[in-house]
Amino acid sequence: MNTANHRRLLIRGCDVLTVPTHGDCTVLSRQDIHVTDGVITAIEPTVHDDKTTQTGRTDDVEILDGAGLIATPGLVNGHTHSPMVLFRGAAEDVPVHDWFNKRVWPMESNLTAQDVGFGALLACAEMISGGVTTFVDHYFFPEQIAEAVATSGIRANIAPTYFSSQGPAALEATVAFAENWHGGADGRVTVSMGPHAPYTVGDKDLTTLADHARRLGIGVHLHASENLAQSESSVTRRGITPIEVLERTGILDAGVMIAHGCGIVPGDYDLLAAHADRVAVASCPKVYLKHALWPLTPIRHLLDLGVTVAAGTDGAAGHNTLDMWEALRLVAMTQKLETRDAMFLSVSDTLRLAMRGGAQAARLGDGAGALEVGQRADIVLVDLSGIHHRPLHDPRAALVYGVQTLDVKSVVVDGKVLMRDRQLLTVDVPGLLTEIDSRVARLVDVSSGASVQFYDP
DSSP: OOOTTSOEEEEEEEEEEEOOSSSOOEEEEEEEEEEETTEEEEEEEOOOOTTSOSSEEETTEEEEEOTTOEEEEOEEEEEEOGGGGGGTTSSOSOOHHHIIIIIIHHHHTTOOHHHHHHHHHHHHHHHHHTTEEEEEEEESOHHHHHHHHHHHOOEEEEEEOBOGGGOHHHHHHHHHHHHHHTTBTTTTEEEEEOBOOTTTSOHHHHHHHHHHHHHHTOEEEEEESOSHHHHHHHHHHHSSOHHHHHHHTTHHHHOEEEEEOTTOOGGGHHHHHHTGGGEEEEEOHHHHHHTTOOOOOOHHHHHHHTOEEEEOOOOHHHHSSOOHHHHHHHHHHHHHHHHTOTTSSOHHHHHHIIIIIHHHHTTOOTTOSSOOTTSBOOEEEEOOOSGGGOSOSOHHHHHHHTOOGGGEEEEEETTEEEEETTEESSOOHHHHHHHHHTTHHHHTOOTTOOOSOOOOO
16 A cells, blocks of 8 residues: 555554453564554564664654553543533532532532643643543533633544523534534544433423434433432432433433432443443542542443443543543452452553443444554553553553553544643643633632532432
């Protein structure tokens, strides 16, 4: 094949983490990863070639030095609210009702579209620097988030947050965004319908959005059964659980990413099993630990039902960071405690959940979430040589239980290098921080008494 006019990348001399659909992950030593037009075309043992340098460009091939590093599939943040980085640390040590009603939803009433754009770009920069190549988002002003994705080079599935209290015009705007942006930014932007939750969106609107999702061939992303109190409240008020609401309104049939799902109960299992190929659940345990909420996402039962499970951070107003390495290790450790089973979620299973599970939840297509020939080149190079990893008995365990975001050295999305040797190449971080710092005092001022919604599930 003549590749003279194609965009080519060679990652030289790295170890490669393999993530099979079943069984143990393994590590291949000293491999070259060849990429053409954003697709992995070969993974093969490193061959020294005097015509190529260790890093740079030659013969129309960009070269990324992977020596001493391990290449992993890009992490997927399975559920977040990216612009909420603007509120990190501004709502601490309060119960969940006060977190929403006295802090977060009042602060969000201050947001402008421009604020969201800057916040989303900061979130993209943070996620890229931590090895996240795709995030599944749910927030207001989705156009600004999409523009941040286009600028930064990351990949995202974006759901515009919708409350029924916003009225028909907002619902129509949600649909219009999906029609205009799905497949945008050279395919790196995909869209889901984004009703907030069954307790803030009426059944009629849920049905309408499910119908639009089916028409457009996209999914739905919403919060449901976030905790047991929500499920119990739904049964008291309506006689059915939130998951039953999703079934009756066609959301399960349309295909859905359920955020949290900690209140999913055994009575919901048959419904979820019947739609397992169209349902994913994102587990974000850190925010539940901070709010002293129990139980956590019933991951073992969901996996047994055939439901896809992903890991996520939720928004940084609750999680404080968008660090997916922390999120995936918290998923593993809390599930071991939750199930009282130290064998549950092995390091291989955790990596598979975070990578293949995340990719499936983000609707990236069959086989995504692994470094394989024919897959999109979303690749992270991680340095496991630091003293906090030595001696390195098992690199898989180091990835799950020891990696810090600063261990991420280079990041590739769709075959394009977005960070090289810790240098972000697509975002002017100093300029961005100056802009954001000029806005924060206004954003956290709740003296007006305004709020985007009232939390009463």
